[in-house]
Amino acid sequence: MSLVDFVDELKKLVKEQIHNIHTALPAEIVSVDETTGRVCVKPKAQMRFSNGKIIDFPLISGVPLVMPQSGIAGAAIVFPVKSGDQCLLIFSEQSLDYWLENGMTNSHLKFSLSNAIAIPGLIKSISEDIKTANQNDAIIIKNNNTQIMLSKSVIAIRGDVKVDGNLLINGEIKTVTDENTG
Numbered sequence: 354m355s356l357v358d359f360v361d362e363l364k365k366l367v368k369e370q371i372h373n374i375h376t377a378l379p380a381e382i383v384s385v386d387e388t389t390g391r392v393c394v395k396p397k398a399q400m401r402f403s404n405g406k407i408i409d410f411p412l413i414s415g416v417p418l419v420m421p422q423s424g425i426a427g428a429a430i431v432f433p434v435k436s437g438d439q440c441l442l443i444f445s446e447q448s449l450d451y452w453l454e455n456g457m458t459n460s461h462l463k464f465s466l467s468n469a470i471a472i473p474g475l476i477k478s479i480s481e482d483i484k485t486a487n488q489n490d491a492i493i494i495k496n497n498n499t500q501i502m503l504s505k506s507v508i509a510i511r512g513d514v515k516v517d518g519n520l521l522i523n524g525e526i527k528t529v530t531d532e533n534t535g
Contacts (some may be wrong), residue, residue: 369403375444375466379475382438383412391415392434392471396442416442416469417449432473439475444468 354362380394396410418440422429434440445468486493491504499512 365403375469377444378410378442380413380440380442380471382434382436382440382471382473384436385418385434390418392418392440394440394442394469394471397439410466413442413466413469416471418471418473420473434473438473440471440473441475442469442471445470 378396378398380396383393383395385392391414393412393414394416395412399407399409401407418434420429420431422431444465447468448465449468449470482493482495485491485502489502489504491502494501494503500510502509502511
């Protein structure tokens with residue numbers, strides 16, 4: 354084998370190994386286990402092999418579902434996750450055993466499909482809500498027709514409001530008849 358052939362074979366080997374490194378993929382949630390907080394997902398992509406073969410990614414089960422939260426402070430943003438919802442899969446550089454089980458891991462798998470974490474909320478297109486949030490420099494929390502919009506100057510609530518606890522008001526209560534006022 355010549356040096357050129359050796360280098361070509363080495364490049365081919367490295368390229369094949371790089372194709373086996375998974376970093377992030379869009380996916381669809383197939384099922385949700387509310388007891389464990391894990392999901393079964395179907396990656397929305399295909400694997401391509403050096404021999405030209407193309408196959409769909411397999412279902413991945415037991416994937417931890419993560420949402421923004423502060424474990425120490427107890428603050429979280431949690432929303433319903435259902436079959437058919439879209440998510441982003443992130444593939445950990447190391448096995449998730451240590452993180453999930455608070456112990457050591459024997460796994461040497463890197464960027465493996467079995468080391469996926471699902472982040473729900475992946476949307477496919479720009480919606481009217483994103484336009485509204487950008488125009489008002491606001492955060493929008495929405496559930497169908499009920500909505501809270503938090504901008505720099507106003508908190509706008511659309512829907513009925515139920516208060517369990519004290520309601521403290523420092524200012525006037527005004528009745529507004531025009532929805533564009535305020």
